[in-house]
Amino acid sequence: MIFRPLQCARVLGLLMLFVAFRATDSAAADAVKPEFSGFATLGAVTTDRDDMWFARYGVNYPGSSDPDFSPDSLLGLQASLRLLADNDVTLQALVMEDGRNSYDPRVTLAFFRQTLAPGLSVRVGRVRAPFFMLSDSLYVNYANPWVRPPVEVYGLNPFNDLDGIDFIYHARIGELDAEIHPYYGRSSIPFPQGKARLEASRGINLVLTQGNFSLHFGHTRAQLKIEYRDPQHVALAADLIAAGLGSVRSELSGGDGRASFDSAGLQWDDGRWQIIGEYVRRRTDRYVTSSSAWYVSVGRRFGAFTPYVSLARQTLDEPVARAVIPPSSAALEADWKAYLTSRNNAQGSITTGGRWDISPTAALKAEFTHARLDRNAWGSYFPRGNAQTTPIGGNTANTLSLSLDVTF
Incomplete structure (x- = not known):
């Protein structure tokens, strides 16, 4: 059973109404103890x-x-x-600019959790999409060492929320603590003049932990639907159809895509040194590129100050689509190459930065990133002015980022 946001709100409303009635009983009232928390980031980048x-x-x-x-x-x-000793509800709301330049509040968590057996629980509703090793802390940036997780890796799968169901099982295997996390659901994200959706997303994660060391493995498959309505896409699609390449146009946007996503990561933290690394791979049969990415980050704590350095790389494995453009269509050939470049985020970067924990609930961070975009890619940048006439592929960019992260 898959829940949409409105359905999630209705379910949680009914559950809380149930709690209100139960609270008339003194024993139940003692058990009802709402917990509130919050988090915020003020960040700037240039x-x-x-x-x-x-x-x-x-x-x-x-x-x-x-x-x-x-x-x-x-x-x-x-x-x-x-609600009772073995179940609870969680609701999280977030204000952040989305892909359509909107700051409307949105629900990012809305689930009911039930303990089924010792170490085994189920959640139904809107949960965090567990595609990465650090998915649980994507929004709570205070929990991360950097200003933001490396964009080369975390930009490969921007779906953060999942409407559906998941199971979390904790077990002890020898000297290892194991977490097994299967899930199923759907997700969507808006972007300028378009929308992307994952349908029937099903996957499983495995986390193994021993002392200071942990390993993460994840795999998911889903149906991919992407609707592009930006001027560049609309114009190119019309030109491809006019040139008799309608089959290529169908590979650029639609509702028949298939995608898979694999991730593997490790963390080691002994209180002084912190080492984090992750590798991910996205495979699709249309609409977006098939790409791979990795990062390695090393930090050293000196009291409240933690300097760090990170290396990251995203590479293009397969373009969005392939097309044989007629020799007589030089303009279409140029537009086709520009389109593929705009959909390619391949780049490499080196980042040096530092984190200062000014209190147990607040941290100041600053980092400097030197990035080189692949020759036919926009990387993690967007052209100023006319995107059609402003080539940025192959360039380098230096980026300074600052942030204040708090929890409360």
Whole structure:
């Protein structure tokens, strides 16, 4: 059973109404103890280029100010309520710029959790999409060492929420603590003049932990639907049909795509040194590229200050589609190459930064990133001005990011 946002709100409303009635009993009233928490980030980013903006594709709208406060700034509130000894409900709302330049609050968590047996629980509703090792802390940036997780890796799958059902099982295997996490659901994200959806997303994660060390493995498959309505796509689609390449046009946008996503990561933290690394691979048969990415980050704590350095790389494995353009269509050939470039986020980067924990609930962060975009790619940037006539592929960019992260 898959829940849409309105359905999630109705289910949680009914559950809380049930709690209100139960609260008339003194024993139940003692058990009802709502817990409230929140988190926020105030971030700013600027680049040394006057021909491109920094962008987090699939997360928010490419900025038009310098410095840009939209990629990282957010405010989140969360409430959890235990109903009985073995179940509870959680609701989380977030204010952050989305892919359509909107700051409308949206529900990012809304689930009912039931303990089924010792170590085994089920959640129904809207849960975090567990595609990455650090998916649970994507919005609570205080929990992460950097200003933001490496965009080369975390930009490959921008779906953060999943409407559906998951199971979480904890077990002890020898000296290892194991978590097995199967899930099923659907997800959607808006972007400028379009929308992307995952349907029938089913996957499983495995996390193994021993002392300071942990390993993560994940795999998911889903149906992929993407609707592009931006001028570049509309014009190219019309030209392809006119040139007798309608079959190619159907590979650029529609509702018949298939995708898979694999991830593997490790963390080691002994209180002084922190090492984090992750590798991911996205495979699709249309609409978006098939790409791979990785990062390695090393940090060293000196009291409240933690400097770190990160290396990251995203590579193109297969373009969105392939087409044989007639030799007589030079203009179409140029438009086709420009389109493929705009859908390619391949780049490499090195980041140096530092985190200062100014209190147990607040941290200041600053980082400098030097990125090189692949020759036929936009990387994690967006051209200023006319995207059709402003080539940025193959360029380098230096980006300075600052953030204040708090929890409360």
